[in-house]
Amino acid sequence: MKILVCVKQVPDMASKFKPNAANVWFDETDLAFRMNEYDEYAVEEAIRLKEQLDSGSADLVVLSIGPSRVVEAVKKALAMGCDRGVHIRDDESYLKDPWQIASLVAAYAKGEHFDIVFTGMQSLDRGSAQVGPTLAEALGYSCVTTVIGFSLEGGVITAKRELEGGAKGVIRLKLPAVITCQLGLNTPRYPTLPNIMKARKKEIAVFEVAELGVENPRTVTERFFAPVKKGCGLVLEGEAAALAGKVVEILKQSTIVLRGQP
């Protein structure tokens, strides 16, 4: 069985984001990048499936698109247990819309005949939630999104979709399929030191964007900016005890919570 897992590298969301020179995305200077959290669940689920299938019969490929820094995310997935890596080299991936990204993955995946593709339900930075289903459309695969439960038995996938309010929809489907993973699907493993060493020997194939062919974008970003703060909330800074004192006073004045207390 051939399994593909698609990962994106994104900045730490606690970072301060500044617009880049073109004012259409963030400036990467000083940002620390890591694997998109949703994709970590996708990698873990793919590895669990490979383990269930008995490692010998499964071929598990991890793919990422972007500049050379994304090789770190590929290496992490290899250290977690993927068999080989694919790096679609693109210094301008941040300018591509989800349609273009999905088309690049499809251009690579078409000839490979993967049985199943895992990816995160969305990225933390762009957050469109489009790439998974769009890829499925391009490949003609079935697709279930926002999956928090997955099993494969007798060629049939049982996937649980997370719905609003905490209920789940249970879906059964056949291969080939694209599964987009929601947080909480599993507990992603940490790569162990021996596995990190082993991963160094694993192959990472490099493709240039031009070889795969780029589609025209379907959306245009005109500007990247910080939202205007709606509420004029009070911002308090300082030392913990003094802050606590201020907050108690505010709660007494503005809420009924501490009424009746001196």
Place this chain on the structure above:
Amino acid sequence: MKALLVFEYRRGKLTEANLELLSFASGLGAQRSGVLVGEEALLPAFEGRLYLGDIAKCKEYDPELHAEIVLQATQQENPDYIVFIHSSYGWDLAPRVAAKLKIAQVSEITGLSDGKFEVGCCNGKMRRLVRPGTPKAVLTLQEGAFPFAGKSEGTPEVETLVPAGTGSGLEFAGYEEAEKRGIDLANAEVIVSAGRGVGKKENIPAIAELARRLKGELGASRPVVDAGWVEHYRQVGATGQVVSPKLYVACGISGAMQHLIGMRNSEFIVAVNKDKDAPISEVADVMVIADVMPFVAALTEKLRK
């Protein structure tokens, strides 16, 4: 300009967010029509044409059949925009419709600006201004971004559509209920919630102690529940409970949209976070910029006196 609104039906009900589609269409100044996979006895109230696909024929979840109904309605109506709510239904179906029509999709719109769309990015911290690069586009709206004031009225003119295809080959095997045991946070007057910023499971009792001091309940954000630090029935957010207490204290919660949906209607919100720009600051009445645990300890101590 014409907007085709994709209404959402789940488990015998129309979802409340449907009203936001109407509000968005008004904001856009668009002539509206609707499409619904649901039942004839339960229609959204508005004046205009409604294309109806029968839920029994299209099933509760079959993206191919649902997409086909939307495509049929699109063909008849020829709208400029096909609009979904960015919900588990919308973000699943919208990209399929956009791909089949080979048109742009703009996801999770938070606002309108000169006919262009503002969308959230960087986990809700930043925004992009986006315009479709194709004449028609699929749009999804962030839940809560286009609130509808008052009550929608009217009776749509129904046109029934029947899918010709056989569907996705997916089998919908039913629903699994959310865990019901535990407490109902919806009745709590005070909720003190722990987020990832509390650092580790061992810090949860200190947050629970603060909740007790404020005569409230412990709540949690999704990552904390996923990590097994707090029980699922205490999760506040789109996939947990939606709450509106008199006081909500968010400890180390950055404020992903999933969480904000669950608590932004609280009467008074205090957020404690190291990051001044965390999206929770958009809804907080008081934003305390501090290391979470020392502040929580200090506040608990003050309340003990």
